[in-house]
Amino acid sequence: MLGYAVPANCPRGTNIAAQTTHHQSDTTCTNSKGPEEVKMSSLAQFGTNHIAKGIGRLTTHVLERGSGSYVYTTEGKKLLDFTMGIGVTNLGHCHPKVTKAAQDQVGKLVHGQVNIAFQEPQLRLIEKLLPIMPDKSLDTFFFWNSGSEAVEASVKLARQATGRQNIIVMQGSYHGRTMGTMAMTRSKTVYSAGFHPLIPGVYASPFPYTHQFHNGNAQDCSDNAIKELEIMLLTQTAPKDTAAIIIETVLGEGGYVPPPPDFLKRVREICDKHGILLILDEVQSGFGRTGKMFAVEHYGVRPDVMVMAKGIANGFPISGIVSRKELMDLQPPGSMGGTYAGNAVACAAGLAVLDAFKEEKVLDNVAARSKQLFDCLHGLQKSEKTGHLIGDVRGLGLMVALEFGGGSKGDNIGGKIGSRVQNKCVEKGMLVLTTSIYDTLRFIPNLLISEEEMSEACEIITESVEEVAREG
Ligand SMILES: Cc1ncc(COP(=O)(O)O)c(C=O)c1O
Missing domain, CATH: 3.40.640.10 (Type I PLP-dependent aspartate aminotransferase-like (Major domain))
Structure with missing residues (x-):
């Protein structure tokens, strides 16, 4: 037996409310239109309580739906997805x-x-x-x-x-x-x-x-x-x-x-x-x-x-x-x-x-959007404001990495610049992943991403790296 009771499908317009005690959790349908944070935090808390802790995760947002380059959370947030479920939904969410x-x-x-x-x-x-x-x-x-x-x-x-x-x-x-x-x-x-x-x-x-x-x-x-x-x-x-x-x-x-x-x-x-x-x-x-x-x-x-x-x-x-x-x-x-x-x-x-x-000529789009992304990242590498942070810009197509430090810029094992930039990107509405033992961000956008969406991403990445550079 499960330790909690999951209600049959909640009717449209109601929410799942989770209550967790030391021994068990109950979920019920409510008509509460309560504050957004409460709805979101109760579901996320429910997940925290009942999903194996061994799964690390980038955010505690609760995803409700996805379309193209974006995912939408239960609290109504729209997030530009540069993870695509770690390179899975390559043609965009719900193509x-x-x-x-x-x-x-x-x-x-x-x-x-x-x-x-x-x-x-x-x-x-x-x-x-x-x-x-x-x-x-x-x-x-x-x-x-x-x-x-x-x-x-x-x-x-x-x-x-x-x-x-x-x-x-x-x-x-x-x-x-x-x-x-x-x-x-x-x-x-x-x-x-x-x-x-x-x-x-x-x-x-x-x-x-x-x-x-x-x-x-x-x-x-x-x-x-x-x-x-x-x-x-x-x-x-x-x-x-x-x-x-x-x-x-x-x-x-x-x-x-x-x-x-x-x-x-x-x-x-x-x-x-x-x-x-x-x-x-x-x-x-x-x-x-x-x-x-x-x-x-x-x-x-x-x-x-x-x-x-x-x-x-x-x-x-x-x-x-x-x-x-x-x-x-x-x-x-x-x-x-x-x-x-x-x-x-x-x-x-x-x-x-x-x-x-x-x-849909996907590979042609990858070539065009790859150039756009590389131009942005090379711009950061050359910039007086941010260049000192950046060790390497590399990748093929839309499998692209930005490494902070390393090489002639010094030891970057376990470095935290990437995760600070990542946090800022998430705050600004963009999901992006770090990777490796070195201080690296990886970009994995929708292969059908539009020029405008890529520009939006480049703005968020640039602002985030600049802010981290300013904060030192
Ligand atoms: C190169 C490579 N091989 C194997 C795997 C394992 O795949 P899965 O997580 O579907 O088991 C991954 C997952 O990220 C991967 O990137």
Whole structure:
């Protein structure tokens, strides 16, 4: 039994009021039009009392609805969303075509369990995904629910296909919080502290993070990361024990860091030399975020396995891996699958997403709005008022980071400028995320954001950074 009673749907115009005592909470419908803060704070308090504390959150606003680049709270606040649910609702909140496709599918078939039969939306989704894969060899799919599950599926595939056990990940990488992916996530210890022992056989090699380690010299940084990887294969995990190297094509949670131009090609060569599989995690960088359908297209490299999630269905939970048929066919029937894997409604939403990409020229908009955002951030970097704070402006498309300090501007581990700017942005009506152990803000807008909305964002970011600079 739940410790509280949730009323049947509250009639329009009434509010849910939460009362929490030490032992239990009750929610009731009220006609109270009471002060806005009270309504909001009672729901937020209810969430604080009953949702696992292990979930950290940016704000205690209670979201009621979303449309395009904005979300609206139960207290009537309109917020410009530069998080898009951490790179998920890439085509904007409640994109009308995606919503319609999901609504239609709900009336036809909600759950077509993959171990029971094929279901049409999933097959149609594959049909539409095939021509946009970054390499023709990527022709066989497995769908899952979350990014972490898909990462784990890629590791299962690599182990089975190579008969080897070990996995090399990159320092600073984020691959998830499940029991398996916790061991692979190396962006912050908070994701694994207190949960050990983690799965064995995972080794971390440096990601070429040019600003932090080589003060802007991308070639030195790339050379060094490749050397470290080669040393790892000589000293820690022998090639014959190494199933895969998994890399976020653009480091996400670790700081929105694109690798130097030659890095992935050189990793590919190492993989080819030793029969190691190259897995690219495009969970955050995929589906147009970087200005190409997949970030790997910027680098011209063939992955053996690619991991997808987030943007694939604009908010519906679905993830997947794609690889070569000859590798995928090594898995015995029954070894893969799961109750909700590749849900039919999510697949229908995914189909609408891919249609929208074509019909609405999404990538053209990303290019134009990316330039606008970079102009604004470079302006802050050059400005006398704020330039001293800013260490690096980087990213691809609309996967963009602003790092405060670092490099020649000094140590910025655990720095607080980013979170101070973030707080000011939220006060001014814009949601934005920090990221990484270094002092970094990341910008993840709607890929269909308008010029005016981007200008609004640039104004808020500029004002916020200037205020923090003034306050010292
Ligand atoms: C690159 C990358 N991989 C994997 C994951 C894990 O995805 P999920 O949170 O859906 O499990 C994330 C989530 O942010 C991610 O950014």
